[in-house]
Amino acid sequence: MHELKAIYTVWLREMIRYFRAKERIISSLAMPLFWLLVFGSGIRAPIFGGEIDYTSFIAPGVIVMSIMFTSMHSGISVIWDRELGFMKEMLVAPISRISIVIGKSLGSATTALMQGCIILFLIFGIQNLSSEYFSGVKVNLFTFMIALPLMLLIALGIVGIGIGIASILDTLEGFGMIFNFLIMPMFFLSGALFPINNLPNWLRVLTYADPVTYGVEMLRFLMTGFSSIDFVLSFTVISLFTITMLLIGTYLFNKRG
Amino acid sequence: MEEDLVVFKMIQVQNLTKVFNNEIRAVDGINFNIKKGEIFGFLGPNGAGKTTTINMLCTLMKPTGGKATVCGYDIIKQPKKVRECIGIVFQDTTLDDQLTAKENLELHGRLYGVQKSKMKRRIEEVLELVELKDRADSIVKVFSSGMKRRLEMARGLIHYPKVLFLDEPTLGLDPQTRKHVWDYIVKLKKEHEITIFLTTHYMEEADELCDRVAIIDHGKIIAMDTPKRLKGGLGGDTIILDIPDEDVEKAKKIFKKSKIFDSQVLLSVKNAGREIKKVLEKAKKNKIEVIEANIRKPILNDVFLNLTGREIREEGVGLKEELKRRRRMRGH
Numbered sequence: 001m002h003e004l005k006a007i008y009t010v011w012l013r014e015m016i017r018y019f020r021a022k023e024r025i026i027s028s029l030a031m032p033l034f035w036l037l038v039f040g041s042g043i044r045a046p047i048f049g050g051e052i053d054y055t056s057f058i059a060p061g062v063i064v065m066s067i068m069f070t071s072m073h074s075g076i077s078v079i080w081d082r083e084l085g086f087m088k089e090m091l092v093a094p095i096s097r098i099s100i101v102i103g104k105s106l107g108s109a110t111t112a113l114m115q116g117c118i119i120l121f122l123i124f125g126i127q128n129l130s131s132e133y134f135s136g137v138k139v140n141l142f143t144f145m146i147a148l149p150l151m152l153l154i155a156l157g158i159v160g161i162g163i164g165i166a167s168i169l170d171t172l173e174g175f176g177m178i179f180n181f182l183i184m185p186m187f188f189l190s191g192a193l194f195p196i197n198n199l200p201n202w203l204r205v206l207t208y209a210d211p212v213t214y215g216v217e218m219l220r221f222l223m224t225g226f227s228s229i230d231f232v233l234s235f236t237v238i239s240l241f242t243i244t245m246l247l248i249g250t251y252l253f254n255k256r257g
Numbered sequence: 258m259e260e261d262l263v264v265f266k267m268i269q270v271q272n273l274t275k276v277f278n279n280e281i282r283a284v285d286g287i288n289f290n291i292k293k294g295e296i297f298g299f300l301g302p303n304g305a306g307k308t309t310t311i312n313m314l315c316t317l318m319k320p321t322g323g324k325a326t327v328c329g330y331d332i333i334k335q336p337k338k339v340r341e342c343i344g345i346v347f348q349d350t351t352l353d354d355q356l357t358a359k360e361n362l363e364l365h366g367r368l369y370g371v372q373k374s375k376m377k378r379r380i381e382e383v384l385e386l387v388e389l390k391d392r393a394d395s396i397v398k399v400f401s402s403g404m405k406r407r408l409e410m411a412r413g414l415i416h417y418p419k420v421l422f423l424d425e426p427t428l429g430l431d432p433q434t435r436k437h438v439w440d441y442i443v444k445l446k447k448e449h450e451i452t453i454f455l456t457t458h459y460m461e462e463a464d465e466l467c468d469r470v471a472i473i474d475h476g477k478i479i480a481m482d483t484p485k486r487l488k489g490g491l492g493g494d495t496i497i498l499d500i501p502d503e504d505v506e507k508a509k510k511i512f513k514k515s516k517i518f519d520s521q522v523l524l525s526v527k528n529a530g531r532e533i534k535k536v537l538e539k540a541k542k543n544k545i546e547v548i549e550a551n552i553r554k555p556i557l558n559d560v561f562l563n564l565t566g567r568e569i570r571e572e573g574v575g576l577k578e579e580l581k582r583r584r585r586m587r588g589h
Contacts (some may be wrong), residue, residue, distance in 0.1 A: 005367060006367075006368060012367075013364055017355050017356070018310060025555045084350075085350050085351035089368075090368065091339060092315055092316075092345055094337050094370070095368055134482070
């Protein structure tokens, strides 16, 4: 019981911090919007034999991008907590380390989920204003309700990576490198921005090896009804990926003294 | 064992040892007991093993050898019990500076399982104690370092700890704030009967606050007693003569009972005021030039100097630097 309270407390702190940093919320929305509107309008190529327009095609991809970037904040916040000392306050409290990891993971995943929802709402809103954009995205309560757990699943997987890496690294500088050499490639290879059924072989291998691909495909099927990979397969792969990453992240966090 | 029944020992430490990298004995077989309601000070230069000892007693670090109990709980076997009954103020701040003072206290109360119904009153109480009540809703980021330290002390008290650990409680504070913090510490002992374990490398702090002081150097306790008796052990006042370097050898022969460090002659005497004339005459007769003569009533610094031959403020290297240095020496 006390551990549940501890998890809630750690989570609560992440929430307070998230809502206090208004600039962070706004700046993290800017990037996805640029992708959706500028990149989306600029390319304008029909996809899947003209079935859907490009803005609709990249919408799920951009949501996943936003979730990924926000989720990686879990790692940044672990390093911050360590440098600013608050980690010590948590470590010396009469609560287990697992509760700290779970609380922090849920905190970051929640913020990622909120970020994803905001973009989803923006897409729905823009679609209402102009039929030129996102015409292929299905807007209804059902889509939204199913999208929530799926987005959470993707978020938790990336959160696991973030916490694991933060437990190995000592500084925030090292974390920047991880962003450029792990997170960005994972995003670009995922088929978030291009269809993956007609790729050169070398790229196909990389794309299919990238777990994010399955997250994007899963969400794309839900939002547009089109995908290159079967929904059940995508869901299975992402579930396994998320469980593995959370276990590794927790293990590494625990191991660090 | 019989003594245990008479006075409950809040902290018992037996042969506690911590070895880093198989070679650096940061804490080297220390023994001490702390009674309920006592303010016990760990005095020593940086890198002497003070923080390592605190980290072990707070269950943040496992000892290499020996054992210890805090509030009657074993630090190795019952870490959770130990954590519930202690409060800690670390050397570096561990506040969340994006949150308000009150939010920091609330989070702490929740982590330590303070009941919701009691929380509000308790927060007011501790804020009042450190005179920060009117700043409860300010973001910690704007606090001065003295205010932060006070807030941390308040936070450490929220869950009614029986023992409070203070690691260098006044490090980096200006003299006025330091006096303030001292007042709170004394108040805690007097009004709340909290047992306090503090580390410091300020002599006057140990002297002013502590009921008993353990002097620690290179991981070993080299003396332990009340400040008064530690000073008394020096045999009264000290006469200090500053002499030129070339006279040092001569002085060694003449003032046989003295201690000479660099070009300072330290003479322990019963009453310095009366005896200084004799000492100066003796120096003059033996052609030892005296640049300056000073009288000093005993302070704890002399105890340390007497025991180790070093001034405590010649700060040694911290443990982290020492580990880094050794790693470099081995070439990786």
